[in-house]
Amino acid sequence: MEEIRGQNTYQIELFERLRRSVSLKKAEECFGCIIKPAFWWIIDKPNPKTKEIEDLLKQSYHSIKKIFTDKSGECLNTLAETLKKSAEHKKLLSFDCMEDFHGFVFPIAQGDKIYGYIGACYSRKEISSEALQIFPAFADTIVKEVQKEIELSKLYETLRPRAIALSTVHTVHRLISSTLDLGELLPRIARLSLQIMRAQRCSVKLVDSKRKLLLPKVTVDLRAKKIRLKKVKVGMWAPGKAFKYGRPVRARDYLATPLIDEDIIGVITLYDKIDKKPFTAFDQEIMSTMAEQAVIAIKNAQLYKEQERLTMGTIKALAKVLDTRAPGTYVPRVSSVKIAQCIGQEQMMDADSLKSLEYASVLHDAGEVFVPKAVLAKPTKLTGKEYKMVKAHPAAGVEIIKHIKALKGVTPIIMYHHENYDGSGYPKGLKKDQIPLGARIMAIVSAFEAMISKKPYRAAKSINEAVMEVSRNSGTQFDPKVVDSFLNVMRRKDIKDAVKRDQRESNYIR
């Protein structure tokens, strides 16, 4: 088939697809048997010029190894006139020309618009009226099929990238809303933004509203080994401008997107795409959606941190109140909290359990407030009644905190931190794994803390002596696995230094 190329993109695609259409080829073969044309052709212009028609005919004749001669111009005139009439009436028209040759022209139209023509020439047989009736139905179906194909491919091209982008935003939402730790969240936002935008550098800055500054919280740069974190004044550079105007600031090599909640809480800025292409309006749209997700996650993490601070503040206030009764008894050593946390980490405790362990480090002996001071400080052996009072202190501690929902995870640690691994402890006489892990850790930490503290009735043990004492009681009083973790932790220089510092600072009697 020969053709004249059109200009319009839709037209080009329509005719390219028609030329490749298997259905059209089959229709040509089928009708070829009936009308026996020498050649079929497609014209992909609604109003081809005479020269273009001539070229088409020359090429068509050439394809059947004949030379096109039309000195009188009869052939050209006939075809041009038939094309015109066929476009006018929007229907198939047959024609006769030259030495008893026959042909037809079928307009390819959509509504009122003519895109081009399918035709056949050089048939020695007159085209029957049946063939003239059937072909338009076939051709129409084939053209419609091709037009539908184009529509579908356009839909696919526009919808699929958006659907994939939407799916990405959904995944990002899940990834960033799964952590409440700001220290983990901000780098994650930066890395995911880098990935989505295929950029080289991303910085997340949060607002310091008092000083009207954007403070750098995290910068990820795929190229640089060392990163300098810079503060940015409002209105300065891309992040400062995005903050000032409350809208994204985009240029060829950067895209700054404000994190907007009720106020602007920060700015995410991306620099330099990997493929060196400019940031686009679509990138801006995606980053704005990403920023909406990020701001929710950041606010949640900030609120959670605030809530944690509030809980810890309440616990410390409670410890201070208790401490007025027996100074130095309830405010824990910094090193004890650290030791408990490190053992918990060695034992692969999750973040919530570690937090409970931290709270329990402060509150584990809160129940002693109900035990008379004289009993706690008694240098000689306790009577049965006195021992019963001491044994009741874990349950009493649980009574104090049981109404604070945030301390739910702390209650088993307080309740069972005087249980012994061999079942000889109190209040329930639990043994081995029956004792919650947090309580098994707290048992060691509180015993160690007591041993290195000076009491009214005995001198303080040295750190090494206390460590050896804990080790001696492995498998009886203490869980051997937790003792191993304790020994590992106590080998660390930073922990030893912290314990020594605490010993120097606490001159009070414990």
Next chain:
Amino acid sequence: MDLNKALKPGIRTKIVNFFHENQSSIDTPRGVAAWIDEDRGKVKKALEELTSCNILIAHRSTSTTGYSYTRDPKLISNIVKLLKKRPA
């Protein structure tokens, strides 16, 4: 890393083709399975294999893992060469 081995014809090539065409995408195994019309379990396994070859990056969280395409231009160019030779 043997890229030839890593990109065995089949599901892995389909996944890499998807991420190569959509380099900004980060998706879960369920998402990727839907885009390439394959079984989620097989996709999950292939995603991990491709991550271990550094062709994909895994963004892990407690609730899910998102996978995205490598940012290494050299590796991407080698992948392109191989994909041209070897259609999915």
